[in-house]
Amino acid sequence: MTNVTMTVNGKSVSAPAEGRTLLVEYLxxxxxxxxTHVGCDTSQCGxxxxxxDGRAVKSCTVFxxxxxxxxxxxxxxxxxxxxSLGVVQQAFQDHxxxxxxFCTPGMVMTTAALLAENPRPSEAEVRxxxxxxxxxxxxxxxxxxxxxxxxxxxxxxxAAQ
Amino acid sequence: xxxxxxxGASTKRREDVRFLTxxxxxxxxxxxxxxxxxxxxxxxxxxxxxxSIDTAAVEAMPGVLAVFTGEDFKDVGGNPAGWLINSRDGTxxxxxxxxxxxxxxxxxxxxxxxxxxxxSYAQAKDAAQVLSDATVIEELPAIIDMKAAAADASNRVHxxxxxxxxxxxxxxxxxxxxxxxxxxSAPHVVTxxxxxxxxxxxxxxxxxxxxxxxxxxxxxxxxxxxxNPHLTxxxxxxxxxxxxxxxxxxxxxxxxxxxxxxxxxxxxxxxxLAAAKRLGRPVRWTAERTESFLSDAHGRxxxxxxxxxxxxxxxxxxxxTETYANVGAxxxxxxxxxxxxxxGTLMAxxxxxxxxxxxxxxxxxxxxxxxxxxxxxxxxxxxxxERVVDKMCRELNLDPFEVRRRNLLTPDQFPYTTPVxxxxxxxxxxxxxxxxxxxADVAGFEAxxxxxxxxxxxxxxxxxxxxxxxxxxxxxxxGVLGARVGLYDAATVRVNATGTISVMTGAHSxxxxxxxxxxxxxxxxxxxxxxxVEIVHGDTAKIPFGMGSYGSRSLAVAGSAMDRAIDKxxxxxxxxxxxxxxxxxxxxxxxxxxxxxxGTDKAKTFGEIAFSAYVPHNYPLETLEPGLExxxxxxxxxxxxxxxxYICEVEVDxxxxxxxxxxxxxxxxxxxxxxxxxxxxxVHGGVxxxxxxxxxxxxxxxxxxQLLTGSYMDYAMPRADDVPFYTVDHSCATPCTHNxxxxxxxxxxxxxxxxxxxVNAVIDALHRGGHxxxxxxxxxxxxxxxWQAMNA
Numbered sequence: 001m002t003n004v005t006m007t008v009n010g011k012s013v014s015a016p017a018e019g020r021t022l023l024v025e026y027l028x029x030x031x032x033x034x035x036t037h038v039g040c041d042t043s044q045c046g047x048x049x050x051x052x053d054g055r056a057v058k059s060c061t062v063f064x065x066x067x068x069x070x071x072x073x074x075x076x077x078x079x080x081x082x083x084s085l086g087v088v089q090q091a092f093q094d095h096x097x098x099x100x101x102f103c104t105p106g107m108v109m110t111t112a113a114l115l116a117e118n119p120r121p122s123e124a125e126v127r128x129x130x131x132x133x134x135x136x137x138x139x140x141x142x143x144x145x146x147x148x149x150x151x152x153x154x155x156x157x158x159a160a161q
Numbered sequence: 162x163x164x165x166x167x168x169g170a171s172t173k174r175r176e177d178v179r180f181l182t183x184x185x186x187x188x189x190x191x192x193x194x195x196x197x198x199x200x201x202x203x204x205x206x207x208x209x210x211x212x213s214i215d216t217a218a219v220e221a222m223p224g225v226l227a228v229f230t231g232e233d234f235k236d237v238g239g240n241p242a243g244w245l246i247n248s249r250d251g252t253x254x255x256x257x258x259x260x261x262x263x264x265x266x267x268x269x270x271x272x273x274x275x276x277x278x279x280x281s282y283a284q285a286k287d288a289a290q291v292l293s294d295a296t297v298i299e300e301l302p303a304i305i306d307m308k309a310a311a312a313d314a315s316n317r318v319h320x321x322x323x324x325x326x327x328x329x330x331x332x333x334x335x336x337x338x339x340x341x342x343x344x345x346s347a348p349h350v351v352t353x354x355x356x357x358x359x360x361x362x363x364x365x366x367x368x369x370x371x372x373x374x375x376x377x378x379x380x381x382x383x384x385x386x387x388x389n390p391h392l393t394x395x396x397x398x399x400x401x402x403x404x405x406x407x408x409x410x411x412x413x414x415x416x417x418x419x420x421x422x423x424x425x426x427x428x429x430x431x432x433x434l435a436a437a438k439r440l441g442r443p444v445r446w447t448a449e450r451t452e453s454f455l456s457d458a459h460g461r462x463x464x465x466x467x468x469x470x471x472x473x474x475x476x477x478x479x480x481x482t483e484t485y486a487n488v489g490a491x492x493x494x495x496x497x498x499x500x501x502x503x504x505g506t507l508m509a510x511x512x513x514x515x516x517x518x519x520x521x522x523x524x525x526x527x528x529x530x531x532x533x534x535x536x537x538x539x540x541x542x543x544x545x546x547e548r549v550v551d552k553m554c555r556e557l558n559l560d561p562f563e564v565r566r567r568n569l570l571t572p573d574q575f576p577y578t579t580p581v582x583x584x585x586x587x588x589x590x591x592x593x594x595x596x597x598x599x600x601a602d603v604a605g606f607e608a609x610x611x612x613x614x615x616x617x618x619x620x621x622x623x624x625x626x627x628x629x630x631x632x633x634x635x636x637x638x639x640g641v642l643g644a645r646v647g648l649y650d651a652a653t654v655r656v657n658a659t660g661t662i663s664v665m666t667g668a669h670s671x672x673x674x675x676x677x678x679x680x681x682x683x684x685x686x687x688x689x690x691x692x693x694v695e696i697v698h699g700d701t702a703k704i705p706f707g708m709g710s711y712g713s714r715s716l717a718v719a720g721s722a723m724d725r726a727i728d729k730x731x732x733x734x735x736x737x738x739x740x741x742x743x744x745x746x747x748x749x750x751x752x753x754x755x756x757x758x759x760g761t762d763k764a765k766t767f768g769e770i771a772f773s774a775y776v777p778h779n780y781p782l783e784t785l786e787p788g789l790e791x792x793x794x795x796x797x798x799x800x801x802x803x804x805x806x807y808i809c810e811v812e813v814d815x816x817x818x819x820x821x822x823x824x825x826x827x828x829x830x831x832x833x834x835x836x837x838x839x840x841x842x843x844v845h846g847g848v849x850x851x852x853x854x855x856x857x858x859x860x861x862x863x864x865x866x867q868l869l870t871g872s873y874m875d876y877a878m879p880r881a882d883d884v885p886f887y888t889v890d891h892s893c894a895t896p897c898t899h900n901x902x903x904x905x906x907x908x909x910x911x912x913x914x915x916x917x918x919x920v921n922a923v924i925d926a927l928h929r930g931g932h933x934x935x936x937x938x939x940x941x942x943x944x945x946x947x948w949q950a951m952n953a
Contacts, residue, residue, distance in 0.1 A: 034190035035183015039365045040450040044873030075183035089181040100672030101180030102365040102417025127882035137672045139849025140881040159886040
């Protein structure tokens with residue numbers, strides 16, 4: 001076990017890790033940031049998505065040591081400074097883009113990264129962009145609407161087309 | 162302006178805030194002081210005799226604290242089936258013991274026969290692998306195919322069950338001869354053999370359990386991923402471990418989806434409790450995804466032959482089915498009810514069909530147990546009926562819309578007693594069909610088909626008119642039918658001294674939004690702000706009792722219990738108000754949050770009454786107890802019967818056989834709707850799962866019983882780009898006649914009605930493309946299957 005240091009949600013943090021410790025274990029067990037979830041262990045479901053230096057990464061397939069010194073952002077760091085929901089989070093609530101909530105942190109993180117790259121995606125681009133995140137509750141309808149709304153588009157009108 | 166609170170408002174969900182900020186608390190998020198980690202050791206063969214388990218090989222490994230095997234649990238009880246089903250000849254079903262850990266034999270890949278407890282998860286996992294290597298299992302031939310299993314007396318999943326048959330059930334056996342006669346004399350008989358594909362539920366949160374034992378009091382606590390903590394407590398206490406019920410607290414905190422798979426009690430729950438007691442430390446276990454694939458109860462897996470007798474004009478005269486239903490290696494808790502009373506009783510569909518007979522043979526195989534999965538028996542019934550009705554239309558060259566209209570029950574026929582034992586209370590199936598036809602723009606289909614054709618795609622349209630029965634009840638009836646439980650629910654409404662309210666409900670929310678919807682109802686009934694109402698659920702120490710959430714029962718059953726408890730609160734409030742206002746109790750009215758003396762301006766607010774109940778200075782203490790808290794148990798008089806019409810359009814790529822679902826329209830009747838946003842979300846989710854079943858999801862065991870689809874690399878879950886936007890409507894509402902809210906279940910509808918609509922659309926596309934020899938393709942309609950069918 002050695003101490004691994006990185007920046008998480010704007011704060012410098014340090015916690016012990018073995019060589020085999022995954023970033024998601026480091027966040028959940030080492031730092032107590034349990035908002036990042038493990039849904040599959042094989043990089044398929046996306047519940048564990050966080051941002052590493054601004055890029056969406058599946059934290060179940062990254063060793064903590066490999067991102068030492070990086071700037072990591074998790075779902076716990078997505079609200080506004082005053083504690084209110086951020087734009088993406090608010091869009092998910094407004095459009096009922098979550099039910100059980102388990103895939104939600106990964107969905108929000110993937111969406112934020114997607115919109116940073118493509119601020120005004122088409123419906124097809126949203127669906128393609130979310131392909132690495134599995135939701136079993138919503139049938140994706142309201143998630144896609146939430147992402148479109150978070151990009152400032154009229155989600156209801158697009159869904160009705 | 163739509164209302165934003167109260168009954169019928171699309172109130173935004175309050176629970177979302179914690180989920181969206183990473184502050185939900187799921188079982189695996191909890192850390193217990195001094196906790197140890199359990200890892201299960203699971204069979205890598207489908208069928209085998211355990212020769213030896215060398216526990217000494219791991220006991221000295223770093224961090225290992227304890228090793229459990231089946232031997233440790235051989236003297237405790239088995240995990241029982243919740244329904245006793247009798248065979249056609251009256252003999253009771255065969256119910257082999259389902260142990261906490263396999264003992265003597267392993268019966269499916271993933272069957273846990275040992276568990277290692279260690280200081281860290283990694284140490285437990287390392288040791289579990291070593292123990293697996295140090296175990297000798299004599300492999301036996303795997304029993305995978307149901308019909309072969311039933312025909313082979315020499316190879317047995319359970320040594321004491323010679324033909325691997327659990328039961329051979331007839332419904333309704335006394336009607337069999339009449340149905341046979343009707344079938345014989347029918348002018349036309351349609352026959353269809355089909356498979357309802359096995360599915361893995363795949364709630365996104367894997368199962369997890371934490372056991373705690375408190376030696377000072379002898380109390381146990383189980384924190385677990387459950388849809389019904391009280392049922393889990395009952396099973397652990399009364400059937401498996403013999404713990405008094407008042408010594409075990411079961412908590413189901415935030416639960417990340419269930420879809421049926423978390424109804425059941427699993428052996429890991431008993432294991433962590435036993436381990437916690439032996440070690441004097443909390444013991445936790447969380448499934449990896451592949452463990453979920455191997456050991457969660459699966460769904461569906463029926464092989465059915467359905468025959469439909471009809472006139473040449475398409476009037477349905479009789480339906481007869483023979484189904485083989487896979488129960489897997491052990492009977493999961495509802496596994497015997499799902500293919501019988503949740504399936505056979507629905508086999509008349511929404512139609513006026515005079516003669517129906519259903520035969521179901523349930524078979525043990527060396528596969529994971531199969532149990533209720535979203536819809537549970539009703540999707541299987543609906544798929545069989547709607548596929549055979551579609552085939553009838555093709556054979557007789559009839560219009561599928563017109564044939565439905567000819568056969569659907571009409572509104573004047575309710576209440577309607579079906580030939581398979583249900584009484585439909587109300588409905589308007591024509592209205593939902595008309596609404597679906599309108600919303601799906603059926604009239605414009607030909608233009609869309611031509612446009613698809615220009616892009617080289619075959620376009621087809623499929624219809625299904627479905628009905629389901631949910632909120633199983635009443636208890637005395639289900640008892641006659643073999644249920645070992647009652648199916649009521651309970652609620653306590655606690656008005657606090659300052660007027661805030663806590664509702665302790667027996668329902669459990671794992672995505673359904675009860676924390677938002679139930680307060681909407683309380684607020685509307687009591688004329689108060691919903692924000693002052695809190696829902697408490699998922700903890701046997703806090704709520705009176707509850708049968709949990711499954712079978713689309715939460716609102717219809719637990720919501721009705723809550724409604725009754727609120728009525729008791731109002732009734733007591735009137736007594737308090739009468740005293741305070743110096744009026745006769747009969748003169749007190751309650752509206753808009755105020756108790757008033759009729760015809761006067763004298764009134765007390767709800768808050769004033771609540772305060773008086775807890776500070777009873779001016780209070781009728783001689784005749785009335787202080788406090789304002791009421792409990793109601795509600796046992797429904799009947800099921801609720803939501804119904805609807807679904808229309809699907811698909812495009813088929815003729816070159817590859819790939820199916821794209823391009824539009825999906827739902828017109829549903831859920832009775833009164835409390836929160837349209839949430840109801841629509843439930844339908845979206847159900848349809849997404851139904852499209853998954855129809856197009857993508859295949860659970861595949863090879864002939865040796867190895868699960869070939871044991872991860873998301875191999876099991877095709879629907880993803881965002883596999884589905885379209887859906888059009889959903891619930892405006893054609895006929896309120897349920899027998900519950901106080903007039904509500905019907907909505908949670909499973911989408912998964913029940915959608916698979917046949919998709920497959921009917923695929924067959925339609927192929928026929929329009931000239932492939933008229935294709936009468937059926939089994940689900941999932943994969944490119945391979947569709948291409949093979951087109952090119953057969």
